[in-house]
Structure formats: structure tokens, C-alpha cells
Amino acid sequence: MQSTSNILQDGYGREFHYLRLSVTDVCNFKCNYCLPDGYQKAEGSDCHSALSLDEIRKIVHAFAKLGTKKVRITGGEPSLRKDLADIIAVCKNTPGIESVALTTNGYKLPQKIESWIAAGLDRLNVSIDSLDPRMFKTITGHDRLNEILQGIEIAQQCGLKKIKINAVLLRQFNHQEFSSYLQWLKDKDFTLRFIELMQTGDNKQFFQDNHVSGECIKEQLLTQGWTRIIRSQSAGPAQEFQHSDYQGRIGLIMPYSKDFCKSCNRLRISSQGKLHLCLFGELGLPLRHLCDANDTEQLQQQIRTYVAQKEVSHYLHQGNSGLTRHLAMLGG
Template identity: 60%
Template sequence: MLQDALGRRFYYLRLSITDVCNFRCTYCLPDGYQGKPDQSFLTLPEIRQTLRAFAVLGTEKVRLTGGEPGLRADLPEIIAEAAGTPGIRKVAITSNGYKLPQRIDRWREAGLNQLNLSIDSLDPRQFQAITGHDRLREVLDGMDRALELGVNTKVNAVLMRGLNDQLSEFLAWLKTIPVTLRFIEVMETGDHPTFFREHHMSGETVKERLLNEGWQPVIRTREAGPAQEFWHPDFAGRIGLIMPYSKDFCASCNRLRISSTGKLHLCLFSDHGLDVRQWMQPDVDNTELQNKLVELLRFKAPTHLLHEHNSGGTQNLSIIGG
């Protein structure tokens, strides 16, 4: 079992398979992707080794992230590898929804259980202003198809003061749409401290409104993500709040991250990743990677330092998938 010095257990792996992204979201990559798309991202055999090691150590849920994971041509094979790993019960993807209507059927056939879509506004013009793409209709059509296929679907919306203050519109949408809408507080990163200061707003204000309007907390499962979720008997959908600046946010941490180049990140905002790629090779005994993961976990800090305006080595969220 992966357990740190504070007794936190880690059932959830966020595995980045590329840091390339084709969107230009204002809070992440406003100038577009500036990296090297030809750099050596994890291969399928390396991913297989990683999944096996984490599963043996108790991981039950894997989320494939990026950048945009849909940009990898072998994504269906990666999904199938995760779904076929003994011990992995849930395979999820976080995507911007690019070309989703043409792709979601194959992802589902490969074994996808859960889809998280980034939709920061339900207004097409505002969506384009935030993302740099006029693709809201395409993303929503892909979402509808995912629901038809029985994929557990969640929608991520970054909460930005003055840019998408649309809680009422989102609530009206959730009356009939059976998804979980998760509002995520803007987080300060190395590239965008000014954006954070101008647009951060606390999710506590949203939580207070929800509770006043009869929304009730959902019981958290052990492999669940960081969101506090709420349901209402009059709504088909649910609402989640991801509030990294809230008190004791890190106390329930249950997830670890592997970057697209084979580095273990013990926290989204750690100073740097710990290179474990040499133990991911298919000709290396898998127990060596397992032992290395257990050894490195002792360095996991009790909490991030976002309250001190310290985002560690995270320059933007596409680096290790948020």
C-alpha cells in the first residue's frame, strides 16, 4: 500500500501522457503551447510498467491527463492497457473535448469509465475568448454522446471573477443535464501570478449559496478526487467544488502524479519531479519500481504552500495535468 508518513493512502494515479495542448486557455497557456512536441513522452511499454506497479500498491483509479491526452494517436491502446490492469477499477480522462464526437466511441470501447471535460462557459463567445477556440458546440455534442454511451461524465469550469461569473446559468443547465459540474478555484502558477490576483475567487461563496438553496453534501469515496460534491433532489446534475485554498484541503489527499516524461510528482505544486523513468523500462523487474515509489513517498510534504504564493515548480497546469 502507498501510504505516507501522515497516514494518507493513495488510491488514485494521475498519469500524464503528453504536455502538448492545442487550446490557449487564459489561465493556463494564453500564448499557446511553447514546449517541444517531439520530446520523448512515455511509451506504451513504460506506461504498462507504471500501471502494474501502482495497481500492486493499491491504486484503484487512473486518470489519463495532459496537456490534451486526445492528441496521442495511441490513446485507445493506453486506455485499454489501464482498463486491463488487474486492480484498476476506474479509468478516467481529462480532456478539452477537441474532436470528441469522433473519438468518444472508441475510447469507450477501449474501457473508459469516466470523462472530465473542460467547459469554462456555456456562452459560445465567452468560451472562445477563454480557450481561443470556437468549439463549444463540438464539446457539448461530444458530452451528449458520452452520456449516451453510459460514460460517467463530469464538467470542469475554472472559477474566474469577472470572466465567467455564471453560476445561475450553470445551475439552470444542471436541471436537466446529468453531469457533475466542478468549479475549480484559479490557482497561482509561476507563469500567471497577475492573472491569479485579478481573477481568483473563493469557492466558499459558491458553497454557501448551494447550502442555502438546499444542496446537500455527497459522501466521499476513497478513490474520489479533491472535489466537495453536492446534490439536490430537483436537479439531474451535481456540483463539485475544488478549493485548494480552503482549510485542510491537503488532509484528504489520495492521489499521486506521474508526468509525461516519467517523473513522480508528490504534489501538484512540488518544487520538482522525482525521475523514476529508469525503473519504468519493460526489462526491469516491476518490483524495483514498486520499491522506489514506496521509498520516495516519504518525501511527500504535509501540504502545498499556495497560501504563501509558492507554486513550486509548476509554471502552468499543462505540465503535469493539473
Template identity: 60%
Template sequence: MLTDTFGRRFYYLRLSITDVCNFRCNYCLPDGYQCQHNRDFLSTDEISRLMRAFAQLGTEKIRITGGEPSLRKDLPDIIAAAKQTPGIKKVAITTNGYKLPEHLPSWLDAGIDAINISIDSLDPRQFQSITGHNKLDTIMRGIDQALETSDVTIKVNSVLMRQHNAGELNQFLTWLKNKPVTLRFIELMETGDNKAFFNAQHVSASNYKTELMLGGWRPMIREKSAGPAQEFYHPDYLGKVGLIMPYSKDFCSSCNRLRISSLGKLHLCLFAEQGLDIRAFLQSDDVEPLKQQLVALLGQKAESHYLHENLTGATTQLAMLGG
């Protein structure tokens, strides 16, 4: 079992398979993707070995991220490899959903269990202003298609921004009334490239929590392989609400996830000072040395991130690790 020096156990791996993204979200890549390295992303063989090692060390859930992971044509093969890895109980993906209706059948055939989709506004004009793309209708059609044709779990991620969508809570709740999805509001996080935007747009999700509780929403019990969201349910709603508040007290105390970059670096925290290169250990089908290295490196994991001190580590923008 992967356990750090603070007693935290790691059941959950976030695996980036590319840092390329075709959206230009104003909080992440306002100028679009800028390639700053050789695009020598992890191969399917390297990814399979990596997943096998993590599974043998107790990982039960793998989330495939980007950039935008669907830009890799072999994504269905990667999903299938994760699903077929002994010990992995849940395979999820985070996507912008730009071709969700087109991609969904192959993901379902590969065995995907859960899909997280980024939707920062339900207003088509605001959505286009945030992302640079007029794709909201396509994404919503894909969500409906998934709900009608499969048992896959759907979650929607919305990054809170003071001047763009912070006033849309009621609109989102109305949408959730009859939609069996979980909507997660994520506090905007500072990265190396967005300091001015962060200072202008950051808003705490604690006000949302207060409003939800006053409206009859109640906390849900957190599963051991769940992500960082505090989730809430309401007896009159099919949908649920989650809040991800990285600036809240003790946010890191329940950390259960590790990250691998698309270039084969272990990131012990989204905001760690550096990625730890493990790619040399992915070249052999013998995963025992890789497992030993992962256990050794986990001893370097800090007790907390230092976002509250405006220290963002190596994360210049969220697309590099998929959040």
C-alpha cells in the same frame, strides 16, 4: 499500500501522457504551447509497467491527463492497457473535448469509465475568449452523445475567474437541471507563469458553497478514490455540483493522489518543488524495483502545499501535469 508519513493512503494516480495542448486558455497557456524540452514522452510499454506497479501498491483509479491527452494517437491503447491492469477499478480521462464526438467511440471501445471535460463558460463567445477556440457546440454535442450511448460518468470542469465566468452559476445550474453530469467549479490556482492573472481573477468558491446550501443543495459522502472536490446533490436536479477549493483549510489532509509527468517524473504534489525521475525503473518488466522506489520516494511528500504562501513549486503552468 502506498502510505505517506502522515498516514494518507494513495488510491488514485494522475498520469500525464503529453504536455502538449492545442488550446490557449488564458489561465494556463495564454500564448499557446511552448515546447521547452525534447518530446520524449512515456511509451505505451513504460506506461503499462508504471500502471502495473501502482496497481500492485493499491492504486485503484487512474486518470489519464495531458496537456491534451487526445493529441496522442495511441490514447485508446493506453486506456485499454489501464483497463486491463489487474487491480485498477476505474479508468478516467481529462480532456478539452475539442473532437469529442469523433474520439468518443474509440475511447468507449477501449473501456473508459469516466470523462472529465473542461468547459469554463456556457456562453460560446466567452468560451472562445477563454480558450482561443470556437468549440463549445462540438463539445456539448459530444457530451450528449456520451450520455445517450453509454454509462460513462461525465464531469465538467470550470475554472472560476472573476471577470470571465464567476457570474454564470445560475446558467450552469439551469443546464444541470436535466443533465446527469457533475459540474465542478475549480478555484483558479497560482502557477509560476500566471501571477498577475491570478491576482486579478482569483475568486473563492466558498461563496458558491453558501449559495448552494441556501438553495437546498446537500453534501455527498466522499468515496476513498474520489478526487478533491466537495460534491453536492439536490433532489430536483439530475446533475450534481462539486467545488475544488485548494486554498481552504485542511485541503491537503484528505490527499489520495499522486502524479506522474509525461517524461516519467513522480510529482508528490501538483505544487512540489521538483519532479522525482523514475524513468530508469520503467525499462524492465520486473516492477519490484520500481515499487520499492515509489515507496521510498513517498517518504518525501510534505504535509501540505504552500499555495497560501504564494509558493508554486515547479509548476509553471497546469498543462505540464494536467492539474
């Protein structure tokens, strides 16, 4: 039983049981809302200096000791790591970690999903920003929709039950597909999550042209008879909805909604080993240097100290996205 005195808690009483672990900031897609010009190595960074498997092991162990139960592996695009199956296994075999999830663009899904599940993967999130192959290519820069859908089918055949499909709502691109998405969901046991476009350092004009309010989608769902599902302790930020006529569920991630940060339960580690208390914070807090020691107690203590500094909210409503240039930096 986890001691309650060890549970990570900030100054506002929020507890943190969920870690988003970025294993690379490199992405091979060119999504127009994130990396329209493709991946560009940040000045002064080294794309080959991502956390090693041993560093990941020590960081996940320290967080597990502090009450973390769920680890989500993100990027960039995490499947670009050749040792991704090993990373999944390390997380899964860490005492205290109950669930290991992966967020991917699906690029290597048909070829790799079986090995990831064998390594211990419990949950899968796949980005599908359009169900129209032409629009999918327009948004992502890749004509791979059918291949990705095939990968999801393989995941189901392998017995993976917890699959979520992510779609960023874009006014000028996929917003008109909302009804098509709902029809597609009728006979599929997925959670389809619509993500509200967020402003970052690089997309101000694109944001202004394409932002769709999640609250408007929520009102539409409630009018159509969808009902809210109570979220679990380790669940992500989505508000989820169900309907008796649909096998699938809908999730809405609405960072601009009232009190969005009130239920925050997640922390982020960058691929460079920095702790980010918020996706839209001003800086990453260094932890990597503490991975050299065999004892993780000092690492745990530094995490506690940092988490106590977490602010009550992001400042997106003021147009301040912190140091987040694009979402690939931390995997959203």
C-alpha cells in the same frame, strides 16, 4: 484481495489509491488561465519523448501492485496522442485497476469518444469554461463549444454514465454565468465541478484579477439548499453537493480551503516519467529509468521510498506554487 502492507502510505497516514497519469504536456488550446500564449516547449525538453505505451504499462502495473485502483489519464491534452485508445486499454486491463478516467478539453470528443469507450474508458471529465460560445472562445481560444457538447451527447448515447464537466471560475470572465450553469444542470445527469483558480509561476497578475473563493460558492450553495455528499475512497479532491430539484450534482475544488491536503489520495506521473507528490511540489522524482527492467519490484520500491517523503501540505497560501509554471504541465 490487496494486502494492506502494500498500500502506498505517506508519513502522515494518507493512503494513495488514485494515480493521475499525464501522457503529454502538449496542449492545442490557449486557455487564458493556463496557456494564454499557447503551448511553448520548455527549454531542454523533447515533446516527442513522452512515455511510451510499454513504459506506461509498467508504471501502471507497479502502482496497481501498490494499491492504486483508479487511473486518470491527463495531459496537456491527452487526445493529441494517436495511441490514446491503446493507453486506455492498457490501464483498464491492468489487474487491480478498477476505474479508468480521462480529462480532456473535448477537442476530438465527437470523433474519438466511441473508440475510447470501447477501449475501456469508465469516466470522462470535459472542460467547459463557459456555456456562452463567445465567452468560451475568449477563454480557450477556440470556437468549439457546440462541437464539444455534441461529443458529450455521443458519450451518453454510448452508455457512459460517469461524466463530469469542469469549469475554472474566473471573476472577469465566467463568474457571472454561475446561475446559468445551475439552470443548465437541472435536467442533466452530470457532476459540474467549479475549480478555484490557482496561482502558478506564470499567472500571478491574472490570479490576482480573477481568483474567486470556492468557500463563497459553497456558502451560496448551502444557502440554496444543496447538501454535501460523502466522498468515496478513490474520489478526487472535490467536495460534492446534491439538491432534490436538480438531476445533476455540483463539485467544488478549493485548494485554498482549510485542510484541503488532509484528504489527499492522489499521486501524479508526468509525461516524462517523473513522480510528482504534489501538483505544486518543487520537483519531479525520476522513475522512467526503472522501466527498462522486466521486474517492477525495484520500481515499486522506489515509489514507496518517494511517497514517504511527501509533505503535509502545499504552500499556495504563501504564494508558492513550486515548479508548476502552468497547469498543462501535469494536467491539474
